[in-house]
Amino acid sequence: xxxxxxxxxxxxxENPTFVLLLGMCPTLATTTSAMNGLGMGVATMFxxxxxxxxxSLFKNLIPDGVRIPCYIVVIASFVTALQxxxxxxxxxxxxxxxxxxxxxxxxxxxxxxxxAFAAKNxxxxxxxxxxxxxxxxTVALTLLGxxxxxxxxxxxxxxxxxxxxxxxxxxxxxxxxxxxLGLLMAIVNSIKNRKA
Amino acid sequence: MEYFLIFISAIFVNNIVLSQFLxxxxxxxxxxxxxxxxxxGLAVTFVLTVAVIxxxxxxxxxxxxxxxxxxxxxxxxxxxxxxxxxxxxxxKKVSPSLYQALGIFLxxxxxxxxxxxxxxxVANATYNAQGLEPTLLTGVVYAIAxxxxxAVALIIFAGIREQLARVDVPKSMEGMAIALITxxxxxxxxxxxxxxxxxxxxxxxx
Amino acid sequence: MKKLKSNIANMAIVLTLIAVLAAGxxxxxxxxxxxxxxxxxxxxxxxxxxxVILGDRDIEFTVESPREQDGFVFHNVNxxxxxxxxxxxxxxxxxxxxxxxxxxxxxxxxxxxxxxxVLEHSETxxxxxxxxxxxxxKSADVQEQPVALDILLGKPAAPGNHNIIGMNxxxxxxxxxxDGGDVDAITASTITSKAFLRAVNAAYKALFGYTAxxxxxxxxxxx
Numbered sequence: 001x002x003x004x005x006x007x008x009x010x011x012x013x014e015n016p017t018f019v020l021l022l023g024m025c026p027t028l029a030t031t032t033s034a035m036n037g038l039g040m041g042v043a044t045m046f047x048x049x050x051x052x053x054x055x056s057l058f059k060n061l062i063p064d065g066v067r068i069p070c071y072i073v074v075i076a077s078f079v080t081a082l083q084x085x086x087x088x089x090x091x092x093x094x095x096x097x098x099x100x101x102x103x104x105x106x107x108x109x110x111x112x113x114x115x116a117f118a119a120k121n122x123x124x125x126x127x128x129x130x131x132x133x134x135x136x137x138t139v140a141l142t143l144l145g146x147x148x149x150x151x152x153x154x155x156x157x158x159x160x161x162x163x164x165x166x167x168x169x170x171x172x173x174x175x176x177x178x179x180x181l182g183l184l185m186a187i188v189n190s191i192k193n194r195k196a
Numbered sequence: 197m198e199y200f201l202i203f204i205s206a207i208f209v210n211n212i213v214l215s216q217f218l219x220x221x222x223x224x225x226x227x228x229x230x231x232x233x234x235x236x237g238l239a240v241t242f243v244l245t246v247a248v249i250x251x252x253x254x255x256x257x258x259x260x261x262x263x264x265x266x267x268x269x270x271x272x273x274x275x276x277x278x279x280x281x282x283x284x285x286x287x288k289k290v291s292p293s294l295y296q297a298l299g300i301f302l303x304x305x306x307x308x309x310x311x312x313x314x315x316x317x318v319a320n321a322t323y324n325a326q327g328l329e330p331t332l333l334t335g336v337v338y339a340i341a342x343x344x345x346x347a348v349a350l351i352i353f354a355g356i357r358e359q360l361a362r363v364d365v366p367k368s369m370e371g372m373a374i375a376l377i378t379x380x381x382x383x384x385x386x387x388x389x390x391x392x393x394x395x396x397x398x399x400x401x402x
Numbered sequence: 403m404k405k406l407k408s409n410i411a412n413m414a415i416v417l418t419l420i421a422v423l424a425a426g427x428x429x430x431x432x433x434x435x436x437x438x439x440x441x442x443x444x445x446x447x448x449x450x451x452x453x454v455i456l457g458d459r460d461i462e463f464t465v466e467s468p469r470e471q472d473g474f475v476f477h478n479v480n481x482x483x484x485x486x487x488x489x490x491x492x493x494x495x496x497x498x499x500x501x502x503x504x505x506x507x508x509x510x511x512x513x514x515x516x517x518x519x520v521l522e523h524s525e526t527x528x529x530x531x532x533x534x535x536x537x538x539x540k541s542a543d544v545q546e547q548p549v550a551l552d553i554l555l556g557k558p559a560a561p562g563n564h565n566i567i568g569m570n571x572x573x574x575x576x577x578x579x580x581d582g583g584d585v586d587a588i589t590a591s592t593i594t595s596k597a598f599l600r601a602v603n604a605a606y607k608a609l610f611g612y613t614a615x616x617x618x619x620x621x622x623x624x625x
Contacts, residue, residue, distance in 0.1 A: 021224070022221075024220040024221055024224060025217050025218060025219070025221065025309050028220060029216075059405075060405045061416060062416055062420075063405075063406045063407060063409075063412045063413050063416060064408045065408035065413045066413040066416060068277075069274070069277065069417060070416065070417060070420050072273055072277060073417075073420050073421055076269050076273050076274075076424070077270060077424035077427060077428055079269055080266055080267070080270060080428050080431075081427070081428060081431045083269070084266060084431050084432055084435040084439070085431070085435060087442075088435040088438035088442065089438065091442050099316060099317065099322075102268070102269045102312070103218075103309045103312060103313055103316075105269055105312065106273070106306075106307045106308070106309040107309075108221060108307055111307065169529070173526065173529075174217070174383045174387070175380045175381070175384040175387065176380070177217070177380070178376050178377065178379040178380030179376070179377050179381075182369075182372075182373045182374065182375070182376030182377035182379075183373070183377070185373040185376060186368045186373040187368070189367075189368040189370070189371075189373060190368035193367060193368060210500065266429070266431075266432040267425060267428060270424060270428070322501070322524075324501040324524075325496075325501075327496045391499075391592075391593060397497075
C-alpha cells in the first residue's frame with residue numbers, strides 16, 4: 001500500500017518537527033499546554049491537506065513562472081477561511097492561538113510540501129502526504145505541550161495531577177519551550193543512533 | 197521618552213525571538229557565524245520597516261474603509277513577497293555593495309514570520325505601544341525596535357554558537373538539540389530584563 | 403493534460419483568476435461566519451455582565467443598552483421591577499505587562515464590587531495571566547495540600563488578602579500593598595496587579611467620580 005506508506009513516512013521518517021526542523025515558531029509559541037499544541041497541530045493539518053489537494057489538482061494549470069505567488073494565494077485563502085471558522089466555532093482556542101493562526105501562511109511546512117510533493121504527485125498521494133505530515137506535526141506539538149504542561153502547571157490536558165506547589169513555571173514560559181524541545185530532540189536522536 | 201521605552205521593551209524585555217517566538221527559523225538557521233547573523237539582522241530591519249509602512253497604510257486606507265478585513269492575511273503576504281522582490285531589484289541597481297551584503301538573505305525573508313507577524317500586530321494595534329496612541333509613527337518605531345531586538349538576539353546567539361562549535365557535545369545532543377537548549381538559556385537570561393521598562397517609566401515619572 | 407507554458411499571458415491570467423477566485427471564496431466564508439462570530443461576541447459580553455453582577459444568584463434581570471463614555475462602556479442591570487441591581491463597566495488599562503489589559507467589573511449601586519472578569523490580556527501565562535482567578539480567591543482556598551507535602555516542600559505561603567469582591571473602591575485603598583494599599587499583588591506579577599487595580603479604580607471613578615486611592619495619594623495611582 002503506497003499511500004499508507006506516504007502517511008507513515010510523514011509521521012516518522014519525515015517528521016516535520018524532529019527531522020525536517022520546519023515550522024519552529026508555532027511549535028515553540030503555542031505549546032504552553034497539550035490542548036493548545038493539539039489545536040495548533042490540527043489547524044495546520046487542515047490547511048496542509050486543503051492546500052495539498054488544491055495544488056495537486058490544479059498543478060498543470062499553474063505555469064511555473066508564477067507558481068510560488070499562486071501557492072501563497074491559495075494557502076493564504078485557506079488560512080483566512082480557517083481563521084474565520086475558528087473565530088465562529090472555537091472562539092476560546094482562537095483567542096489562545098492568536099496571531100499564530102494567520103502566521104500558518106508563512107509556516108515553511110505548508111509551502112515546502114506544496115512545492116516538494118503536491119506539485120509532483122497525484123491528488124490521492126498529495127492528500128495522504130498532507131495527512132501524514134499533519135499528523136506528524138500534531139503529534140510533535142501535542143507531545144511538547146504535554147511535557148511543558150505537566151512540568152510547568154502540573155496538569156494533563158487541563159486536569160490537575162500534581163500539587164501546584166510543585167510547578168516549575170519556567171517550562172510554561174519562553175525558555176522552557178526551547179529547553180523542552182531541545183531535550184525531546186536529543187531523545188529522538190539517541191533512539192535513532194541506537195537503531196543505526 | 198515613550199519612544200525610548202518602546203525600544204527598551206522590544207529589544208530586551210519582550211524580545212521578538214526569545215519571548216514572542218517570531219522569526220525562529222532564521223534565528224536557528226542563519227546563526228552559525230556572526231557575519232551572516234549581522235547581515236540577516238540588517239536585511240530584516242530594512243524589509244520590516246518598509247513592510248510596516250505599506251501594510252499599515254493599506255490596512256487604514258484600503259481594508260478598513262471598504263470593510264475588507266478578511267483579505268488582510270492574503271494581501272499582506274503578497275505585499276511582503278512583492279516588496280522583497282522589488283527591494284532586491286532596486287538594491288542590485290542602486291547599491292551593488294549593499295546588495296552583495298544582503299542579497300542572499302532577501303529571498304529568505306518572505307517566509308520569515310516576524311515580518312508578517314509584526315505587520316499584523318501593528319495593523320491591528322495589538323502591540324505594546326507603552327501607552328501611546330498606535331499611529332503610523334509608533335508602529336514604525338516599534339518595527340525598528342523589534343528588528344533591532346531580532347538582530348541583537350541573532351548576533352548574541354551566533355557568538356555563542358561559534359564558541360559551541362569547538363566544544364565536544366554528546367552525540368545525541370549534536371546540532372539542533374544543543375542549539376535549542378542554548379537558546380533556552382539565552383531566553384532565560386533575557387527574562388532577567390523583565391519589568392525594566394516599567395522601572396524606567398516610573399523613574400522618568402510617566 | 404499538458405502543463406501550461408510560462409508565457410506572460412498564461413501567467414497573468416492564471417494568477418488573476420486564482421486571486422479573484424480566492425477573494426470571492428473568502429467573501430463568501432466571511433459572509434457565512436460573520437453572524438456566528440457576532441453572536442459569540444455578544445454572548446461573551448452578556449455572560450460577562452451576568453457573571454460580574456449576579457455571580458451565582460439566579461434571578462431574572464434585564465440589561466439596558468450600553469452607554470459609552472471616554473473609553474469606558476457601562477451596562478446597567480435591572481431586576482424585573484426595574485430596580486438597579488448594579489452596573490458592569492468595561493475598563494482598559496494600557497500598561498499591563500505585555501500591553502493592554504481589558505476587564506469588566508460589576509459594582510452595586512453603592513459601589514461595592516460584585517464581581518469581575520478579564521476580557522482581554524497579553525500577560526505572561528502562568529504569572530500575570532492568573533489575574534482572572536487571583537483577585538476573587540478567598541484567603542482560605544488559596545492553597546491546600548496534604549501534610550506529607552508540607553513536610554516535603556514546606557508549608558505554603560500564608561494566604562494573603564487579595565479577594566477584591568465585596569470591597570468598595572470609594573472606601574478601600576484599592577492599590578497593591580507595596581504602595582500602601584489593601585490588596586496583595588499576584589506573586590511575581592506586580593505590574594499586572596497594578597494594571598488590574600488601576601482598571602478597577604478607573605471604572606469606579608468613571609461611574610462615581612472619585613476613589614479612596616485618589617484622595618490619599620495621587621502618586622500611587624500614577625505609576
